[in-house]
Amino acid sequence: MKFKNFANKNQYTVMLLVMLAAVLVFFSITRGSLLWTGDAWYGMAMQFPEYGLMTLGVMFCFITGNIDMSFVALGNFATIFAVRYMAANAAEGASDGHVRAVIVTGILITLLICLIGGFINGVLVTKLGIPPVMATIAMQLVWQGLSTALTQGNTVTGLPAMYTEIGHSKMFGFLPFPLFIFIIAFILCALIVRYTVYGEMIYMIGTNVKAVRYSGINTDRVVILTFVITALVSGVGSLIMVSTMASAKADYGSSYVMRVILILVLAGILPDGGMGKIPDLLLALVIIQIIASGVNMFASLNTYYASLIWGALLLIVLIASTKLSGGIFKIRDDKKKKQVSSQ
Amino acid sequence: MNKTAWKRLTKRTEFYIFIVLIALIAGIQIVSGGQLLEPTTLVTILRGMVVDGMFALICLIVMISGGFDLSFPAISAFAYSAATTICVNQGWCETNPLAGFLLAILFGAILGAFNGWIIANFKLNTMIVTLGTQTFFTGLTMGLFQMKEITSTLPASFRALGESYFFEVYNSQGQRSTLTTSIVFLIIMIAVTSFVLRKTMFGRALYAIGGNEVSAERAGYNVKRIKFILYVAVGALAGFIGMVRVCLARQSIPKAMVGKEMAIIPAVILGGASIFGGEGSVFGTICAIGLITVVSNSMLLVGIDSYWQNFFNGLVILIGITISAVQAKRQRR
Amino acid sequence: MSEYLLEMSGICKAFSGVQALDHVNFHIRPGKVMCLAGENGCGKSTLVKIISGVYVRDQGDVFFQGQKLDRITPAEATRLGIQVIYQDLSIFPNLTVRENLAINSEITDRRRIVNRKRWTKTAEEALSRIGYQIDLDVKMGELSVADKQLVAICRALLFNARLIIMDEPTTALTKREVDALFRTVRKLKEEGIAIMFISHKVEEIFEISDDVCIMRNGKNVFEGPTADLTRDDFSYYMTGRRIQPDPFVPEHIQEKxxxxxxxxxxxxxxxxxxxxxxxxxxxxxxxxxxxxxxxxxxxxxxxxxxxxxxxxxxxxxxxxxxxxxxxxxxxxxxxxxxxxxxxxxxxxxxxxxxxxxxxxxxxxxxxxxxxxxxxxxxxxxxxxxxxxxxxxxxxxxxxxxxxxxxxxxxxxxxxxxxxxxxxxxxxxxxxxxxxxxxxxxxxxxxxxxxxxxxxxxxxxxxxxxxxxxxxxxxxxxxxxxxxxxxxxxxxxx
Incomplete structure (x- = not known):
């Protein structure tokens, strides 16, 4: 009875759970001996945190009814600076303490640039009234263009060894460092969304920004802050990507933009705003990563099979959800009206 | 009357894009010491506009209907990869490229129909659906069918078509440039698209649906069918344009289309199309594509390193959309 | 021949067990204005949708000009001359007035190619019906609500309308615009067109209507000439309770x-x-x-x-x-x-x-x-x-x-x-x-x-x-x- 109640209230979560189970069962049957090994799960734990963090960041944007397409390009731009700085200042033979200080500064540089980038996005959207898709696509082109111009399209290397070592270390002897960072960020974001005034406001803004403004709340400030948070959290993802790649480049992770949006949509967090639950996000992330890793276990399949399955999965979810009560993916009339009137 | 017509003209984004385009050309012409309007540069720019211009037009018609298509590059990639692969395997198209084009159009139409079926039947958000189909189609092309790059084995007729030209010109250093025959495709497509959009009830239906879908249904349009036809047509055209690209590049690379939507969509919006639907014109779109092509092709002429190309593209788009957003904000007051 | 243009009796309609309409009777005479009144959710819009063929009734009889209609489809309703002007007016803000006026008949005639001359002719014909003048090249979205409404009325008239249903047409209008609208409505009356006017504004109903039908909770509680009704009765029928005005008496107003x-x-x-x-x-x-x-x-x-x-x-x-x-x-x-x-x-x-x-x-x-x-x-x-x-x-x-x-x-x-x-x-x-x-x-x-x-x-x-x-x-x-x-x-x- 209790379960039935839960299932009714959380139809979407249940659907994702069923999907996760289906994916697990499928790969257990076909590649059980490979799937249920420590190596397989370690591999997954190393892979997903970088785009997992980006997804987590962009989630804030989606909840407020905005969208960010610039996060990967911004992250690349920021890390190019940071890697250059670190490469220049942590010369071989420098003391550990010095290298550590350089790394911390490098991370701070990345985050500072991300903060500025997020702020610009926010200002373009709120103060100038540019539709968020457009503003952030344009900024994506700008950041990527700048990165290309500064690096002449080359890979930026010379990271201190310590940086990549940290990236591959294990916390408490078993927890991969990227996963550790992801878990901390996830808990932090979940707490922010659930238990802060800011978290309450972003859901309300995503549903009807005008009503929130008319309640005496500075919505522009909240939205700008949201773009900043998005940029910062996904910037952490970029930092992890840099440690995996041991370098930075203008076009690293370019497929992540679409993947992140796909995960969010799969999790029922739509750019329409005001929707979505954080646990669903985790489920969607895990599903996507298991598919990616599962596909890898078939020697005959290339990685694009994962893309095939992801696409199919998203479409199935889209169509299935039209049968659920609420039909969250349907074109929303009120939203459309709002857009027209704000044009 | 003349005054109101003028007023109406100045309200249109297309008008400004056109003026900016002219101003930019004039500016670069002066800075580069007259190099921009040299015949060699001009034919290069025209060549650069062929594929992007046609992609922009299909993007435009979807956007007018209130849709947002992220999947056309994926459809295009599947269609041309499949078509060229078949042609190579069967030994077709050594003398006549027609079969290859027909195959690409067919494949494009099938994938487009898949898009159309989902969008029309389930009334779903088009951006999300096409994000899904984009991922799916890419998986088909490079996963399930494992389509390979075709370069040196490309059928001769494709190569011939790509290399054919109307006339050749030489610049002062004696460098040779040619005006590709494929420009005809762009010209035909511009003519047909503007005719369909302005002079047929189907085109007007797209504007009507983009303006107010419920009203369009009440007015008696079969919205479902129109949307389905639209996405089939867009798919077929995406296949066709992909083939043109294969000919011009003289190679078929399945990955080449990845991220193309991010280059085309902003340009279309720069040209005056609204992401909310119902607005946009062929003229504005072509001007915007021209603007971007001019900017990217004249970097070297004005002494800027070509690595800056993407940055300036982004900047042009950012400035363009900022101006139109600020203008819209002012008009509302 | 019946004296009524449209006659409905014992209409019932239920949605998943909820009775939206419960034996509703409804009559409308040609050349008269019939007001359909009632509070939100009383079944007004369901009734309109049955008349216009969007919904199919569960029970009851419908006669149009004395002829019994078994099933009404939207196309059938248009053919009979029933036109609905919805509250949102069903216009296309991004298109010109000319196109807005011409579009319906172009679709009905299954036209494929745009003919600007024909559009202009249709549009001018539509406007001339109520003697209304406007620049055909203006985009619909730039017009005031009142102008949009008149265009919508003109468009409805193109289909030899005999019954025009207006869904809360005065909501966004100023008093002067309402007066202009009412002048148009009277003109239409003279031409023998019946108007069904949906509203809940007492003043307007008494000003314009010949007959009134008041609905409450899916039933009609009053149907008859407006003259038989007092304002107090009206609000009683609407709400089911007598309401005494209760003016505000300030208790303590501060000096400063x-x-x-x-x-x-x-x-x-x-x-x-x-x-x-x-x-x-x-x-x-x-x-x-x-x-x-x-x-x-x-x-x-x-x-x-x-x-x-x-x-x-x-x-x-x-x-x-x-x-x-x-x-x-x-x-x-x-x-x-x-x-x-x-x-x-x-x-x-x-x-x-x-x-x-x-x-x-x-x-x-x-x-x-x-x-x-x-x-x-x-x-x-x-x-x-x-x-x-x-x-x-x-x-x-x-x-x-x-x-x-x-x-x-x-x-x-x-x-x-x-x-x-x-x-x-x-x-x-x-x-x-x-x-x-x-x-x-x-x-x-x-x-x-x-x-x-x-x-x-x-x-x-x-x-x-x-x-x-x-x-x-x-x-x-x-x-x-x-x-x-x-x-x-x-x-x-």
Whole structure:
């Protein structure tokens, strides 16, 4: 009875759970001996945190009814600076303490640039009234263009060894460092969304920004802050990507933009705003990563099979959800009206 | 009357894009010491506009209907990869490229129909659906069918078509440039698209649906069918344009289309199309594509390193959309 | 031949077990105006949709010109000459007037190619039916609501309409525009066209209609000539209860004004506005649509920046730059449009109630969910908002209850001034009185209230002082003793 109640209230979560189970069962049957090994799960734990963090960041944007397409390009731009700085200042033979200080500064540089980038996005959207898709696509082109111009399209290397070592270390002897960072960020974001005034406001803004403004709340400030948070959290993802790649480049992770949006949509967090639950996000992330890793276990399949399955999965979810009560993916009339009137 | 017509003209984004385009050309012409309007540069720019211009037009018609298509590059990639692969395997198209084009159009139409079926039947958000189909189609092309790059084995007729030209010109250093025959495709497509959009009830239906879908249904349009036809047509055209690209590049690379939507969509919006639907014109779109092509092709002429190309593209788009957003904000007051 | 154009009897329609229409009878005569009245959710729109063929009835007979109709499809309805003008007018804002007028018949004629000449001919023919003139090249979105409506009427007439159904056509019109609309309606009557007019505004119904049909809870409770009906009966039939007007009597008005506005200007909305507001009083600001009343209110809440002039709060000059500044200065604002400005419809009732006072249920940015919910429940009880669970979405409530949410939003804020813009627009008569009582109570407790409304009777009964605005200027001010419907109406026009 209790379960039935839960299932009714959380139809979407249940659907994702069923999907996760289906994916697990499928790969257990076909590649059980490979799937249920420590190596397989370690591999997954190393892979997903970088785009997992980006997804987590962009989630804030989606909840407020905005969208960010610039996060990967911004992250690349920021890390190019940071890697250059670190490469220049942590010369071989420098003391550990010095290298550590350089790394911390490098991370701070990345985050500072991300903060500025997020702020610009926010200002373009709120103060100038540019539709968020457009503003952030344009900024994506700008950041990527700048990165290309500064690096002449080359890979930026010379990271201190310590940086990549940290990236591959294990916390408490078993927890991969990227996963550790992801878990901390996830808990932090979940707490922010659930238990802060800011978290309450972003859901309300995503549903009807005008009503929130008319309640005496500075919505522009909240939205700008949201773009900043998005940029910062996904910037952490970029930092992890840099440690995996041991370098930075203008076009690293370019497929992540679409993947992140796909995960969010799969999790029922739509750019329409005001929707979505954080646990669903985790489920969607895990599903996507298991598919990616599962596909890898078939020697005959290339990685694009994962893309095939992801696409199919998203479409199935889209169509299935039209049968659920609420039909969250349907074109929303009120939203459309709002857009027209704000044009 | 003349005054109101003028007023109406100045309200249109297309008008400004056109003026900016002219101003930019004039500016670069002066800075580069007259190099921009040299015949060699001009034919290069025209060549650069062929594929992007046609992609922009299909993007435009979807956007007018209130849709947002992220999947056309994926459809295009599947269609041309499949078509060229078949042609190579069967030994077709050594003398006549027609079969290859027909195959690409067919494949494009099938994938487009898949898009159309989902969008029309389930009334779903088009951006999300096409994000899904984009991922799916890419998986088909490079996963399930494992389509390979075709370069040196490309059928001769494709190569011939790509290399054919109307006339050749030489610049002062004696460098040779040619005006590709494929420009005809762009010209035909511009003519047909503007005719369909302005002079047929189907085109007007797209504007009507983009303006107010419920009203369009009440007015008696079969919205479902129109949307389905639209996405089939867009798919077929995406296949066709992909083939043109294969000919011009003289190679078929399945990955080449990845991220193309991010280059085309902003340009279309720069040209005056609204992401909310119902607005946009062929003229504005072509001007915007021209603007971007001019900017990217004249970097070297004005002494800027070509690595800056993407940055300036982004900047042009950012400035363009900022101006139109600020203008819209002012008009509302 | 029957004397009726359309005759419906014993119409029933149920949706998943809920009886939306319960044996409804309905008659309409050619060349007459029939008003269909009733509160929200009484089944009006279901009935219209059955007539226009969108829904299929479960039971009952329909006769059109004496001929029995078994099944009505939308195409059949058009063929018979039944045209519906929906509240949103079904227009295309991005297309020109010419195209808007021509589009329907082009589709019906299965045209494939655009012929501008034919369009112009169709459009001019349509406009000539009611002798209306407008530039055909203007985009529909640039027209005023009244013009859009006339275009929509012209378009309906193209189909040899015999019955035109207008769904709440006067909602967004000024009085003058309503008069123009009514002139058109009378013209159509003379041509023998029957008009079905859906409305809940008493004055309009008595002015324009020949017959009235009043519905309540899916049944028709009255059907007959308008002449047989008094205004009291009308509201009784609408609500099912007799409503006594209950005027506001101020208890204690403070001597010192809390708000002083001096020579406030904001081009092009209003000019040279000066007035004072005291705690304990309810000040009415009325005027036609476009008189600057809404913009004045928005300026007091920091949504529109005035160009010149002064605003003093408790004698201190202040600059209200933004809504959050206004809130800080203890000014609250209940906006005109609940759907787009007042509520987050797809969020819980409780969260909506607490939206303006999140700082009261949080500490250092950390939200106390339990406190939020219990506070919200308190207001649900105090304002008797009809819901069994404040976790439900705000959109599940009726207009009146939604308005109470918007009102309660400000109650935690210890306000000095509350500005209500159109507080009872789209609210049922019964709920209207509840809201007025709540507002009276607030004024008695020492709040300074401004009610902005174009509903003159609302202003008359609920305000202790009234300011009348016209074309951006104050054209009259009167004390409670002097306030009457007639005087305001005189000044307003």
């Amino acid at each position: 004004p809390v708000l002083e506005v001096e020579k406030l200007c904001a081009d092009p909305y209003y000019h040279d506005i000066s007035f004072q507001l005291r705690k304990g009083e309810i000040l009415g600001i009325t005027g036609l649509l476009g008189s600057g009343r809404t913009e004045l209110a928005m300026s007091l809440f920091g949504l529109i920046r005035p160009d010149s002039g002064k605003i003093l709060l408790n004698g201190q000059p202040v600059s209200i730059k933004s809504p959050e500044k206004a809130k800080e200065l203890r000014i609250g604002y209940v906006p005109e449009d609940r759907l787009t400005e007042g509520l987050c419809m797809r969020q819980p009732i409780a969260d909506n109630i607490m939206l303006a006072s999140l700082d009261k249920v949080s500490r250092r940015g950390i939200l106390n969910h339990r406190k939020l919910f219990s506070e919200a429940c308190r207001w649900v009880k105090t304002f008797s908002i009809a819901t069994d669970d404040p976790h439900k979405y705000a959109q599940t409530l009726s207009g009146g209850n939604q308005q109470k949410i918007v009102l309660s939003k400000w109650m935690n804020n210890n306000l000095d001034i509350l500005i209500l813009n159109g507080p009872t627009v789209g609210v049922d008569i019964g709920a209207k009185q509840d809201i007025h009582h709540l507002v009276h109570g607030l004024a008695h407790k020492g709040l300074a209230v401004i009610i902005i409304s174009d509903d003159i009777s609302e202003v008359v009964t609920n305000c202790s002082r009234v300011i009348v605005m016209k074309e951006g200027m104050i054209v009259g001010e009167m004390k409670s003793e002097e306030i009457t419907d007639q005087r305001i109406t005189e000044i307003i026009h």
